[in-house]
Amino acid sequence: MQAHVRHSVKNGAFVNKSLSVGMFCEPLHGQELAHETQGQTHVVRRLRLDDLNELMTLSGEVSFAEIDQVHILTPWQHAPLVMNNVNLLRHLSAEVIVLAFDPQVGQNLASRQEFGRSLQSSRISICAVEPPISGWNLWLKRKEDIAIAAVVLTLLLPLLLAVALMIKYDSEGPVFFRQRRVGLNGSIFEILKFRTMYMHQTDPDATRQTGKGDPRVTRIGRFLRRTSLDELPQFINVLQGTMSIVGPRPHALQTKTEGKSLEELVEHYAARHRVKPGITGLAQVHGLRGELDKVEKLRRRVDYDIEYIDKWSIWLDLKIILKTLPLVFYDKSAY
Known part of the structure; x- marks a missing residue:
């Protein structure tokens, strides 16, 4: 499991810190994160977690760093397991988004020289935990x-x-x-x-x-x-x-x-x-x-x-x- 820690600024009013986590497959690319947020996001470091049990370690980091958004990228077949285990993060104020991803679809799109759209086109975004106040x-x-x-x-x-x-x-x-x-x-x-x-x-x-x-x-x-x-x-x-x-x-x-x-x-x-x-x-x-x-x-x-x-x-x-x-x-x- 890999993770991106990123910072974003919205409307010049306040700073948001976000964590993007990739689980069991390659995480979102930093360039894609920046593109989807119109340049308001910048990846500052990456994490690697081996399994769902390490969500508790992630929980501590989210709390310590005051991170406000967590992205979990997982193959579609593992999505039910991830959604069940995301309860370990429900005590946090962060928004938790599960991105169910099919690597095969991404590879097929990439082979057609559509790599720029491969990740976007091959995943479903699920808001697993909504922030209470944001x-x-x-x-x-x-x-x-x-x-x-x-x-x-x-x-x-x-x-x-x-x-x-x-x-x-x-x-x-x-x-x-x-x-x-x-x-x-x-x-x-x-x-x-x-x-x-x-x-x-x-x-x-x-x-x-x-x-x-x-x-x-x-x-x-x-x-x-x-x-x-x-x-x-x-x-x-x-x-x-x-x-x-x-x-x-x-x-x-x-x-x-x-x-x-x-x-x-x-x-x-x-x-x-x-x-x-x-x-x-x-x-x-x-x-x-x-x-x-x-x-x-x-x-x-x-x-x-x-x-x-x-x-x-x-x-x-x-x-x-x-x-x-x-x-x-x-x-x-x-x-």
């Missing part, structure tokens, strides 16, 4: 995030300073709590929160979820968690680009429900990583906050996350933001 919508959502985060941090700067002083007065330790969480395409990032626990009892890996009446939470911490003020530093994450204002809430690496990892309990759990995690989300405005102590709670959250991804629009984002505002003052699920 093109100008992706650009628009990013602008929305930057604008809202900048306004919130500017307007609430006095409040942020007051909260920081209260935390320092209430208990020893840093103002911020940093925790590794799972973000876009399964990548790991460091989330920022105001510290709400006693320093010696903080749990960076979330081996134990915070419960109601948790003795590890400080006096100020209870107030911050109840009002969601502990989440305010995440607007910094939004400006950094690791989070969005609206999206599935990110979970810590060691979070478990009923003693099992979240991926074990919900088959399509990883699909929620196809968009950036959010400060708030569709699940949260439906009352699904707090401790994930039951499998049913987890399933309902994931279902709402997938619904958000499937139905995304700027108007849905704004609707969720407006529904979130009253929850700052009172949310029975927050503790």
Whole structure:
């Protein structure tokens, strides 16, 4: 299996990175990729993978390099197998296109001195995985995030300073709590929160979820968690680009429900990583906050996350933001 990594620029607005993968036969030529995209694509390197099992390796590369399109070229007789195994890439934000190719047709066309059309004429293009948000919508959502985060941090700067002083007065330790969480395409990032626990009892890996009446939470911490003020530093994450204002809430690496990892309990759990995690989300405005102590709670959250991804629009984002505002003052699920 061979692959092309390519870069493209559309309308001068933003840069897309794409990966073209050839499986069990010769991949698309770099010249053809450039021709089909009117010179907006350039192949910068090639990969070789031996079988479908290496799709997981490809998955990691797509995530790390923030690639937004994957082309899989395969003989027609292997297309059903490829379509079945492409599920290994369904947790990515990338678009996955399967190109079913018949080498014999290509050879026949080439023998007629029609090589320039041989690849185009001998394949069928199948969009196996559609990107959740792409093109100008992706650009628009990013602008929305930057604008809202900048306004919130500017307007609430006095409040942020007051909260920081209260935390320092209430208990020893840093103002911020940093925790590794799972973000876009399964990548790991460091989330920022105001510290709400006693320093010696903080749990960076979330081996134990915070419960109601948790003795590890400080006096100020209870107030911050109840009002969601502990989440305010995440607007910094939004400006950094690791989070969005609206999206599935990110979970810590060691979070478990009923003693099992979240991926074990919900088959399509990883699909929620196809968009950036959010400060708030569709699940949260439906009352699904707090401790994930039951499998049913987890399933309902994931279902709402997938619904958000499937139905995304700027108007849905704004609707969720407006529904979130009253929850700052009172949310029975927050503790």
